[in-house]
Amino acid sequence: MAPRICAVGAGRMGRGIAHVFAYAGSEVTLLDAKDRPEADFERLRSEALADIRAALSMLAELGLFEPSAIDRILERIRVCRRSEADQALAGASFVFEGVPEVKEAKAEAFALVDPHLAEGAVVASTTSTFLVDDLIDMVSRPDRFLNAHWLNPAYLIPLVELMPSERTAEAATAALEALLSEIGKVPVRLKASPGYIVPRTQTLVMNEAARMAEEGVASPEDIDKALIYGMGFRFAVLGALEFIDWGGNDILYYASRYMTGATGAERFKAPDIIDRNMQEGRNGLRDGQGFFDYRDRDVDAYRKERLGRLLDQLRLLDLARPPA
Structure with missing residues (x-):
């Protein structure tokens, strides 16, 4: 009942x-x-x-x-x-x-x-x-x-x-x-922490999107289009930490350093865990470890499953195209 x-x-x-x-x-x-x-x-x-x-x-x-x-x-x-x-x-x-x-x-x-x-x-x-x-x-x-x-x-x-x-x-x-x-x-x-998980994360994303509109980096329409078809599309399948492991912790490490230097804004500085994983060789899939442990996982099967789910997203958006 x-x-x-x-x-x-x-x-x-x-x-x-x-x-x-x-x-x-x-x-x-x-x-x-x-x-x-x-x-x-x-x-x-x-x-x-x-x-x-x-x-x-x-x-x-x-x-x-x-x-x-x-x-x-x-x-x-x-x-x-x-x-x-x-x-x-x-x-x-x-x-x-x-x-x-x-x-x-x-x-x-x-x-x-x-x-x-x-x-x-x-x-x-x-x-x-x-x-x-x-x-x-x-x-x-x-x-x-x-x-x-x-x-x-x-x-x-x-x-x-x-x-x-x-x-x-x-x-x-x-x-x-x-x-x-x-x-x-x-x-x-989660433990008691201001903003929970989603509001804390999306506050950063929304503020950065608004900042780009304010700076004239792109039109509001193109900013939202980029977030829907670029970031949102991928994050519908891969979680943010999983995405770091998928692409490589080192990519985020170097991107954060570049963005901090190019903009002079401390908000782009990577947290200590990114530096630590870089130094310890825990860069994700190719190292077998990152935020998650892949050493006992069939990585080829895992990649195929995630790519299949990305293709499902393409089909939902009517963007899956046959070869010319």
Whole structure:
């Protein structure tokens, strides 16, 4: 039987999480974290369900599933008033907090749900701003608390970044990891660190792209085209660290030195690990070691598999051409 889910906060993130779990077969309660007049609540309820219906309809139109399933999915979602927190949380095995990124709002949301949590319930904040240790003292069971950062739209993007505290029980993290995997998400773990993995990385990429537009290096259209068909195309198959190993750590070592010298900008300086791998002869595939260990791997088969996936990307983009 699918576990019961409660999403606290009926905004974009709460609606996305309700969509995800109702689609996967769970009963979901979307709990309004604000105390509002009845007419305003009914308006919120209607808007939330309409938004979820619209997203489901679009996915059905794109061929993901039959439109006839939409009503069945929506029947699994119940929108509750703040005053109904006890009912909303009754029997919920997993609770996701998704209120605005204001510490006082987070504290108020946890104070609302904490007295009504089921025994053993795992509580996760979807915050993109606060470290897990900034929030963990707001709950009475820190061993069952961690951050779970979803990327929008939550119903579509597979990745969820899990940030447990040192005080989070392994069983709680493992339970959430298993739940997410079961519904088709891809959870990753990281220690408490500002920006998680994806936001920290994409902040650098977006700022550099904006900087090139500002400098007139290329038009915004050509910058984005280069990133889609050059970087994005390859990173859809090869992770960033895997890509370093694939091309060679030494290439990044020399490119970083060149860019730092040519621009005078310290942001292009390589981290110590790149220098260290260079000096230790850990340059990736051709050395058998880099960020990953390839010594017991069939490297030819690995290359062929990755090239096959790159060809699949070409086919998706309608750019795979037969020989002339």
